[in-house]
Amino acid sequence: MNEIWKKRRASYQKMLLKYLRYVFNDHFVIALLFLFGAFGLSYSNFLKSLSGNENIWWAQPTALFILVIMMHVNQIATFLKEPDKVFLLPQEKEIRQYIKNSGQYSTFIAVTVQLALYVVLTPFLLFAAKLTGLNVIFLAITQVVLTIDRTKRQAMGLFITQNRVFSKEVTFSWLIPGLILAAGVYLPAYVACAVAILLLLFTTSREQKLLATKIFDWRYAIDQEAARMARLYRFFNMFTDVGSVSPKPKRRRYLDRLLPKYSAKPEGIFKYLFWRAFVRSGEFSNLYLRLTLLCLIVLFFIPNYWVSLLIAAVFVYLLGFQLMPLFVTYDEVVFMHTYPINIQKKFLAFSKMLFSLLFISSIFFFIPIAIQGPEIIKALSALVLLVAESALIARIYSKTRINKMS
Amino acid sequence: MTLKVKNLVGGYSSIPVLKDISFEVPGSSLVGLIGLNGAGKSTTINHIIGLLRPMKGSITLNGVSLQQDAAQYKKMIAYIPEIPVLYEELTLKEHIELTMMAYQLDKEQAWQKAERFLKVFRLDNKLDWFPINFSKGMKQKVMIVCALLPKVDLLLVDEPFLGLDPLATRDLLNLLDKEKQAGTAILMSTHVLSTAQEVCDSFVMIDEGQLLASGTLSDLQEQSHKPDASLSEIYLDMTDK
Numbered sequence: 248m249n250e251i252w253k254k255r256r257a258s259y260q261k262m263l264l265k266y267l268r269y270v271f272n273d274h275f276v277i278a279l280l281f282l283f284g285a286f287g288l289s290y291s292n293f294l295k296s297l298s299g300n301e302n303i304w305w306a307q308p309t310a311l312f313i314l315v316i317m318m319h320v321n322q323i324a325t326f327l328k329e330p331d332k333v334f335l336l337p338q339e340k341e342i343r344q345y346i347k348n349s350g351q352y353s354t355f356i357a358v359t360v361q362l363a364l365y366v367v368l369t370p371f372l373l374f375a376a377k378l379t380g381l382n383v384i385f386l387a388i389t390q391v392v393l394t395i396d397r398t399k400r401q402a403m404g405l406f407i408t409q410n411r412v413f414s415k416e417v418t419f420s421w422l423i424p425g426l427i428l429a430a431g432v433y434l435p436a437y438v439a440c441a442v443a444i445l446l447l448l449f450t451t452s453r454e455q456k457l458l459a460t461k462i463f464d465w466r467y468a469i470d471q472e473a474a475r476m477a478r479l480y481r482f483f484n485m486f487t488d489v490g491s492v493s494p495k496p497k498r499r500r501y502l503d504r505l506l507p508k509y510s511a512k513p514e515g516i517f518k519y520l521f522w523r524a525f526v527r528s529g530e531f532s533n534l535y536l537r538l539t540l541l542c543l544i545v546l547f548f549i550p551n552y553w554v555s556l557l558i559a560a561v562f563v564y565l566l567g568f569q570l571m572p573l574f575v576t577y578d579e580v581v582f583m584h585t586y587p588i589n590i591q592k593k594f595l596a597f598s599k600m601l602f603s604l605l606f607i608s609s610i611f612f613f614i615p616i617a618i619q620g621p622e623i624i625k626a627l628s629a630l631v632l633l634v635a636e637s638a639l640i641a642r643i644y645s646k647t648r649i650n651k652m653s
Numbered sequence: 654m655t656l657k658v659k660n661l662v663g664g665y666s667s668i669p670v671l672k673d674i675s676f677e678v679p680g681s682s683l684v685g686l687i688g689l690n691g692a693g694k695s696t697t698i699n700h701i702i703g704l705l706r707p708m709k710g711s712i713t714l715n716g717v718s719l720q721q722d723a724a725q726y727k728k729m730i731a732y733i734p735e736i737p738v739l740y741e742e743l744t745l746k747e748h749i750e751l752t753m754m755a756y757q758l759d760k761e762q763a764w765q766k767a768e769r770f771l772k773v774f775r776l777d778n779k780l781d782w783f784p785i786n787f788s789k790g791m792k793q794k795v796m797i798v799c800a801l802l803p804k805v806d807l808l809l810v811d812e813p814f815l816g817l818d819p820l821a822t823r824d825l826l827n828l829l830d831k832e833k834q835a836g837t838a839i840l841m842s843t844h845v846l847s848t849a850q851e852v853c854d855s856f857v858m859i860d861e862g863q864l865l866a867s868g869t870l871s872d873l874q875e876q877s878h879k880p881d882a883s884l885s886e887i888y889l890d891m892t893d894k
Contacts, residue, residue, distance in 0.1 A: 496742040496783055509750055509760065516754045519747075520740065527742040580738050582799075585702045586755035587727035 248341035252348045255326035266483040289548055294374050306375040307432050310368070314386075314428050315421065317364050318394055321357035323401040325349045327472045332465040342463045350402040357394050365390060376432065385436030386428075392443040393424045399450050405468040406461040481533070496527045513589045517596030524576050525600070531573055538566050539608045546615035555619065556629050559612035560636055563605055567640035570601055571648050594649070598641045605637035654680030654806045654838050656701065660710035663700050664862075669708055670696045674864045676857045678807065678838045683829060685853035686842035687888060693862040694842035695735060698811050701840070702732050714807055728756065731800040735811040735842075737792035739784035746780040748799055756803035763802055770798040773824050789816045797825060801832065808832060810841040814848055826852055846885035856884065860892045 271279070297303060325346065335342070365387050372378045378386065400419060404411060423446065431439030506526060507518045525531045542562035549555045574597050577583055583590075613630040621629075656678040664670030671693050678684045688694045699705045701712055703719045703726070711718055719726045739748060753763045771777040774794040784792060793816050800808065810829070814822055829839055829852075843849050849856070856873060858865040865888075866876055874880050877887050 495785060498744075498781075498783065509754060511754070511757060516751060519751060519754065520743075523747065524740075524742045577740060580740055581702075581704070581732065581734050582751075582755070584704055585727060585730065585732045586752070587724055588755050589724070 248335075248338055248345045249348070251335075252326075252345050256352065259324070259326055270483065285548070290370070294370055297375050303375055303377075306371070306377070310372055310376045311425070311429055311432050313368060314390060314432075315425050317361065317368075318390065318397060318424060319420070320364070321353065321360055321394075321398075322471075322475050323349060323353040323398055324356070324475065325405070325468055325472045327465075327469045329469055329473070332469055336465065339463060343458065346402050346405060346463075350398055353401075354395050354398045357398055358391050361390055361394050362387070378432070378436070382431075382436040385440045386431045389427065389431045389436060389439045389443045392440070392447050393427060396443070396447045396450050397424070399447070399454060403450075403454050403457065405471070406463055407457055411467070481530070484534075495529060497529060499527055502526050514592035514596045516588055517593045518600065520577060521573060521597055521600050525570075525573060525604075528576070531570060534569050535566060535604060535608075538562060538569065539611055542608075543611055543615065546612060547618075550619060552616065552619060552621050552625065552629075555616050556632070559609075559616065559629070559633055562612065563609060563633055563636050564640065566608055567601060567605055567637070567644065568648070570604065571645060571652065573597070574645075574649050575652060594646070597649075598645055601645060602637055602641035605641060606634060609633035609637055654715060654836055656807050656838055656840065657713045658697075658701070658710070659712075661697070661700060661707050661712065662709035663705055663707045664696060665705065669862070671700070671859075671862045673710070674859065674862075675710075676864065676867050678840045680806070680836050680838045681833055682854045683833050683839045683841060683852060685849040685856045686840055686859070687844070687846065687849060687856050687884070688842070688859045689844060689892070692860050694844075694859065695811055696862075697859070698732075698809050698840070698842060701807075701809060702730060703727070728803075729806040730809065731803055731805040731807075732809045733793075733796050733800045733811060733813060735815075737789065737796050739787075739792055739795060741784060744781050744783060745776065745787075745795055748795060749802065752799045752802050758803055767798060767802055770801060770828070773828070774798065774821060790818060790821060793817060794821060797828070801828060804835075806836075806838060808837050808839045810839065812843055813841065814843060814845045822848075846883070846888060850884040858888055858891060865891045 297306075326349065338345075369383060372383050372386070373380070397420060427439050427442050427446070430436075430442065507515070507522050510516075510519065525535075539562075542559065545558060546555050549558065574593075609630065612633060613626070616629050617626045658677070659675050661671055661674045662669050674693075674697065676684075686694050686697060696705065700707055703723070714726060714729055717726050717729070740751070743751065749764075749767050752758075753760060768777065771780075774797070776791065776794055776798070779787075779791075784795070787795065793813070797813075800810075808829075813825060817825065829841075833839055841849075841853065850870065855867065855869045857867045858873075866873055868876070870884060873884070873887050874882055877890055879887065879890070882890070
């Protein structure tokens with residue numbers, strides 16, 4: 248099992264490296280440098296603007312909120328794969344050592360990430376939340392200890408089913424850490440630090456007692472790891488094509504009313520299919536929402552009309568580009584070829600849908616640009632430009648793209 | 654209502670899998686397409702439904718070929734694939750609705766029909782399920798329901814007996830029989846020869862892409878000079894295995 252662990256870790260790291268090369272391609276690195284610069288600048292400006300204020304009531308809750316969210320960035324990485332539940336099933340005893348390895352590795356990664364993020368947060372803690380230097384250090388230790396505890400409990404959760412009850416999950420991974428961190432932010436932080444260490448000791452003692460008797464839950468562990476990898480792949484998928492991404496469809500019943508109904512028109516069948524595929528697939532709608540939201544947030548921080556317009560235009564293009572594969576999602580279903588449907592209407596239905604989606608995004612991108620307060624003509628021309636771009640992408644660019652795909 | 658396959662040569666790449674196959678499926682009959690794994694059963698069906706183009710020869714249904722009038726041809730066929738493939742993001746109800754849209758069926762009548770089928774296959778309480786929640790057999794039943802919904806001239810059934818429970822197999826055979834009575838030509842591929850012997854009116858036997866023999870059971874018995882032989886005996890005898 249030790250050999251397996253080492254091999255899997257090595258191949259995982261190789262995989263990360265491979266994809267990171269795509270993520271940090273030349274263009275993106277330059278863009279990232281700018282973004283970091285912009286972020287740093289606005290962060291320091293923001294802190295400067297606060298420095299006069301004596302009592303910033305929202306600073307502490309915000310810090311607390313960020314710390315709690317931050318803690319949930321990392322998940323335990325077990326590198327278990329689907330066939331393991333058959334092939335490794337006899338390794339019931341050895342899996343304990345395997346999970347211990349994975350726990351150590353995951354803890355190391357998680358703590359590193361936490362510290363890095365904490366460094367970024369530190370100026371805010373010092374100047375906005377007005378924590379003393381000593382408290383900032385103790386709070387950092389608290390955060391680290393809680394992270395270690397969290398990873399430990401995640402590892403334990405692979406053995407003990409009762410941890411998976413929703414209320415327990417909320418209590419142990421949100422409520423208790425939240426309370427401890429609140430103590431760290433509001434009280435002298437060494438109190439929180441002490442409580443966190445006690446919690447860790449408690450978890451450790453429970454771990455030893457319980458693990459001796461429990462059975463490893465292969466199905467759950469494999470599902471968790473698959474979900475984690477899917478998240479990772481989805482992230483990489485924003486930059487390059489990842490083969491194995493296919494999240495489960497979600498029912499999303501509440502959106503049923505908005506979906507196209509039965510229609511006798513020849514293109515109706517494609518409209519019916521494409522909208523359902525978009526709304527219910529984990530892939531496309533998530534991607535669409537995330538990119539739109541991301542751009543919206545970025546736009547709110549950029550005070551320059553032309554830069555905003557450029558960014559919005561780039562995002563409209565990105566959105567269109569990322570939605571193209573929707574066109575071929577159902578090509579493997581044999582009905583697309585055997586049903587008496589007019590395949591010529593497929594592109595029409597697709598391009599109409601694509602335009603609607605890009606149009607909605609354009610409207611959203613227009614809001615922050617308009618709020619900057621340019622002249623009305625200038626603001627409206629931004630909207631017109633974005634909508635025109637949407638139409639071009641949906642009608643003309645998509646045609647060439649799709650021809651290339653199929 | 655006759656499917657005519659004439660001198661069909663075809664396959665997936667430039668190397669032909671099917672070598673000069675000819676047979677007919679007349680209306681109101683259930684014809685069994687018999688062969689071992691890899692004999693060319695699915696390839697033949699793929700040619701008939703238009704997923705593959707014939708290299709030589711022709712396939713016509715009521716005198717219409719896919720090349721002449723694809724829309725008309727496709728309206729006349731329905732297909733139940735061996736491996737059920739469904740739309741991941743569509744519920745069972747939406748699959749049925751989609752089929753109605755595709756064949757432009759009268760909504761009300763089609764729903765009445767659909768409900769009858771759903772009840773037979775005990776799917777009537779699962780209208781809101783996604784394919785991902787169905788077992789393989791259930792998926793296959795969904796495909797059957799969708800295929801039987803439109804009134805077609807030719808029904809193609811690819812290896813229906815794997816994955817279906819005995820009850821569903823019986824129900825399917827009953828439904829196919831009813832379709833047959835109504836005039837539909839049915840071509841069913843299978844290698845479950847015992848069942849085929851019971852239910853099919855006639856047989857088309859292929860092996861390694863070549864037509865071995867065709868006709869009713871007594872025709873085949875005569876050809877192989879074994880008056881009491883079962884279908885499986887005849888087939889194994891003919892393939893010399």
